[in-house]
Amino acid sequence: MRAALTQPGWWRALFFTVIAGAFGFGLVIGLRAISGLDLFQTEQTGYPHIVVPAITAPLGFLVGIGCFDYWFRWASGAPTQPEDHSWHGATSWKDYFQVNTDHKVIGIQYIVTTFFFFFVGGLIAMMMRAELAQPGTQIVDPATFNGLFSTHAALMIFVFVIPVFAGIANYVLPLMIGAPDMAFPRLNALSFWMLPVAGVLFLCSYIVPGGAFDAGWTGYAPLSTGAPLGQSFFNLGVQFAGASSVATALNFLVTIITMRAPGMNFWRMPLLVWANLSTSLLVVAATPFIAGVQFMVLFDRLLHTNFFQAAYGGDVISYQHIFWFYSHPAVYIMMLPGFGIVSEVISTHSRKPIFGYRLMALALLGIVVLSYSVWAHHMFVAGMFSWLRVPMMITTLLIAVPTGIKIFSWLGTLFYGKIHLKSTSMLFALGFIVTFTIGGISGVMLGMIPLDIHVSDTYFIVAHIHFVLFGGSVFTIFAGIYHWFPKITGRMYDEKLGRIHFYLTLAGMLGTFVPMHWIGMEGMPRRVADYAAEFGGWNLEISIASFILGAAQLVFLYNMIVSWRFGPKAPSNPWRAKTIEWQVSSPPPIFNFDEIPRVVGGPYEYGVPGARHVIMPGESSELREPERSGVGAPT
């Protein structure tokens, strides 16, 4: 028993969670007692005796599970455990439930955890669509409904789309650049363990007085500053998810900049690496803004700081400026890694070099720069200074240019290729080109102020965000999962089930989100449990299509679980790709490479006679090592 409480693990995590929670609770009660206040403050924006433990208990959990052991020992001068690779790599399923410093283990932990929240968020969406199938309120009351769409979006954005990309990159990226691991493996582990904390905090809001947070994922003040207790759980959950993102992004930046294999200059990096470099630049600079603004809301709620209380000199609209200064770059944080995945998949399955590789990389950086200058297009009708609208409209429309470059370059990659459609990942990548183009077009329309004035805050917006986040991000996530499934699990998945999953998802997606444009333009606002009877027909159709979309994901779940356990063994390079991760076994050895490989050319040298991307250790270095490289050499 004593060992269980001194060794890192779940028993100690449980113990420390309780101790830290009790400490937070006691601290609040004690301070209130000696201040002569009522012990329990139960205004709906208050409850310090619950909010403070909601901060301390997760920290206790992170310490207990073992994220800090090495650092604490080192900082206190105690002997550190010799390079603790006892926690590196996994030999049984139990190792995935512990702090582990192997990027491959962490990648799987990320992907499985985030998909858990994807399914929870999806179920919540199904409940919303059940309610919306008919006008009037049948299944949930408006208060519950507001909680449903708020938690749906928070889970999908903060603990699914953003971190699942970090998970995929965690697994693939170090292999791709020929590195033995990430630059900071312990920080990497901490990044992962903060994620379930964030998701659990979001979900815990359902069981506290007042119910789940219900001010939307945008949490606009002053609705959020006056909302029931659940809102504080949103504020705190965002802190953990945000800290996780920032730490991971720093890790990626250092890994990409300093740990590339010899010979891999910037122009020899696969586009997935470029994409994660760009994304990480966005995350480190933008995410502190949402962390800050959620703290401001929390302080307004608990400490009456009045940042956003107009009656006390606060400025209501500044919330939206700070929030969108993060949350617009966030849509690219949720899209750029997907661009990287699609580039890998399309190049591999059309057996062709990426068309215009350098422009593709530069387009990513162009998006990074431009995305900081467009946030106010979310606020064209918010009542901000009107002069800010036109400049933001111009930058917003200009960002379509680098995005268009990427679409055309993927299409250019297909031309003169040998296109294989047997892989589900390729189907999702091509489907993505169609659905993301539609989402991009509606995005340009929304960027135009007069059109935005009419459709802002209507179902047109709901349609647009789902075309870019589902038709965009989620399609690329599926493409990535199918593409690297053999590498990650060492097994092949079932292509037939994959195709069923793809076509049902595509049909369900179009059936759900296309008509939302129409009812939005015609006058249906978003975030309503009840609506005018004239929209009943389309809403019923949307609900039915959404249930198909939901059911299709069960096919995916079945395919993944069964194939992981029983699928045929995967060869090391089933897609005959050129990048480094495919040159090692499936799954890769515990430290990735016995000896670091040497990169000698571009990553997509399909069809170039004699060209190679990499020379693996053990391969005869007598092999021709061409100095020429298709990419990088003058074309």
Add this chain to the structure above:
Amino acid sequence: MAPRMKGLPLARIFAAIVVLTVVMSFIMLIPNWDGEQASTAAPKIDELLDVMIVLSSFVFSIVMVMLTYALWRWRAKPGDEGDGEPIHGNTRLEIAWTTIPTVIVLFAAAYSWTVLDKIETEDADRMPITAIGQQYEWHFDYPDQGVTSEELHVVTDQQIEVSMRALDVLHSFWVPEWRIKRDAVPGAPGASIDDDFVVTPDKAGAFSLICTELCGIGHATMRAPVVVESQAEFNKWVRTQDPLPKDSAAAASEVAPQ
């Protein structure tokens, strides 16, 4: 390496793009997407939408035709394990698909700007109204007429200037038939925000004002009746309304910005 564009039936591809653009535009221009038009802004915004439908159809057609053609022409034969042609790019083509979209979006921005200017042009004789939102109802102060009401009555072809006020949280004013929307923000009027807009209703009838900014549990049903009527009917209606109390939000709007 130069791509062998010569091998491509460029004329036929271009023709397919044009045909698809025309067909898509034609079909998508038939429905009246935004519903009834009841303000002078509505036809201008709808015209902008129509132009965007044609432009978007063109862009979407390019993508679909290129994608379909590539899949039809270069689908790998069963058993063919070879590679495609090692084409790494084409500088001229890449410059083209950077500059042409830039020109298109700049045109869209310029056109939007002119439409925005037109719909925001203020008439000298506009009638001021203060729209006040609070959970979960609207009321409207008429400073010139000295009345207040829970219905929004306006005169056909008479421009109104609506000042937005919120007493608790954010709300938003939307009459879909007018195509106009603006948030109501709690705070000192005019202090740091741009809280009024103009609109000229040009069609008599009864409409509905919809709150479009999430404001709490009553958000979905926070609506107010809107009546557009003749000057005579409006004058008659004004006489039946309550007088404006001295300390109303409209009076507060007289306070100079801080």
